[in-house]
């Protein structure tokens with residue numbers, strides 16, 4: 001009896017693992033839905049967002065298939081293709097890396 005009570009207590013204290021990819025994916029879908037509402041007076045923009053939402057859904061389904069097969073496909077890709085940027089955006093990781101600030 002005590003064992004089953006202990007198991008029940010530990011089960012209720014164990015949260016499911018946080019799925020960052022699922023969280024980001026659902027957040028993007030929600031952003032697109034919200035943006036769609038603001039484009040209702042501009043059919044071309046609505047059509048673009050609907051195509052984008054469909055592309056997101058197809059990509060998410062494919063990513064889930066590959067994840068189930070053991071291959072992780074990241075949701076985002078960040079590419080730094082040049083060192084010649086002359087902008088100074090707040091929070092730029094590239095400038096932080098090149099100046100050594102990222103190690104502080």
Ligand code: SF4
Nearest residue numbers: 085087088089092094
């Ligand atoms: S984030 Fe950094 S690399 Fe990107 S445009 Fe801004 S300053 Fe340039």
